[in-house]
Amino acid sequence: MTTMTHRLIEASGNPFALTHLDSLESEAVHIFREVAGEFEKPVILFSGGKDSIVMLHLALKAFAPAPVPFVLLHVDTGHNFREAIDYRDRTVAQHNLRLHVASVQDYIDAGRLKERPDGTRNPLQTVPLTEAIQQHRFDAVFGGGRRDEEKARAKERVFSLRDEFSQWDPRRQRPELWQLYNGRHAPGEHVRVFPLSNWTELDVWQYIAREKIELPEIYFAHERNVFLRDGMWLTAGAWGGPRDGERVEKRLVRYRTVGDMSCTGAVDSDATTLDAVIAEIALSRLTERGATRADDKLSEAAMEDRKREGYF
Structure with a gap:
């Protein structure tokens, strides 16, 4: 059932209809459970930003009262906001989660990456991220990307296949009719998974308000x-x-x-x-x-x- 259909049902006053946020939550929970059943070693990217916070909240809901069956991964640029890092560490401790940190600074200190003249480290995250995925053999990687953020992200499926070099080829996108997700991949490949793909920034904030999520x-x-x-x-x-x-x-x-x-x-x-x-x-x-x-x-x-x- 489409999101528009849900909104029309809401307007009709059907007391048994899912609300818009319920529909998005249900879809995300289904994605988390689908990955848990289909992959061997998934990981959740968690930075302490609002989208990763909502994503972790949904994962906790998906498997409650059992613990989340995934570890967390953060690619730390060394230039992150202190408020986000403090929140990240508090959350990991609160829910007794396991966190892997891939440090851009460590790569710079080892001479494997070089600082850019403009000081920006965002582009430098790619190597630590891909090497962490290969080192730990993660076969599914959850990210908080949404289609409304940017046109390249709008082109991506919920299950996004990456090759053995973690590279994305838009031509290898798979159809996802009726919320059927194809996680098949060759050895060395992995799948990036986006449970919030169909959410908007406004949806995220309305959900944070409804669920009383700390930020x-x-x-x-x-x-x-x-x-x-x-x-x-x-x-x-x-x-x-x-x-x-x-x-x-x-x-x-x-x-x-x-x-x-x-x-x-x-x-x-x-x-x-x-x-x-x-x-x-x-x-x-x-x-x-x-x-x-x-x-x-x-x-x-x-x-x-x-x-x-x-x-x-």
């Missing part, structure tokens, strides 16, 4: 020292900002998405509550990545190029 405080309006670069408010840090001529000022801001500090911008906002954030997003005409992610503005095909190399 890092960085997602709500707060005073922060920021500087303006390429139309975005960035946080000063050891990654290389600000440059000469870039003035730091204290502003009331919040973050719509949380990634590497060097390429994730804040937005001016006075939204300090969930209801205020939801109202703000409902009025926005820019996607969260389009508004606040500098790495997606490098070229028209920036995200697709990174995905072809093995990035999420």
Whole structure:
């Protein structure tokens, strides 16, 4: 049954119909259970960002009262927001989960990766991610990507096959009619799985409000020292900002998405509550990545190029 059909049923007042959020939750839970039954060694990418937080919440629901049968993986750029890292560690301890951390800094220290002149480490995540997948032999990797975020992600299926080099080929996408997912893969290949594919940013926030999910405080309006670069408010840090001529000022801001500090911008906002954030997003005409992610503005095909190399 399509999402539009669910909305029409809701409008008709059918007391037995699933709500829109119930439908999305049910689909995601089905995906988690399908992967658990079909794959040998799945892993969940968990960064302490809102999408990975919702994804873990859904996984906990899918298998309750049993523990989540997957480990977690975080590719740490070394330039992550402290609020997200603290949340990550608290959550892992709270639910007695096992976390693998692949550190970009370790690769730089070992001479296997080189710092970029612009200080951005997001593109450097690909090698630690793909090598962690190969080292631990993960055959299914859950990510929090959504189709509404960016046009390259809109092209991707829920089950996305990656070759032995973790590369994505759009021509190898498989049909997923009637929520039938094909996880078949050759030795050395793996499947990236996106339980939130059909969610929007607004859906995510409405679900967070409904489920009363705790988030890092960085997602709500707060005073922060920021500087303006390429139309975005960035946080000063050891990654290389600000440059000469870039003035730091204290502003009331919040973050719509949380990634590497060097390429994730804040937005001016006075939204300090969930209801205020939801109202703000409902009025926005820019996607969260389009508004606040500098790495997606490098070229028209920036995200697709990174995905072809093995990035999420």
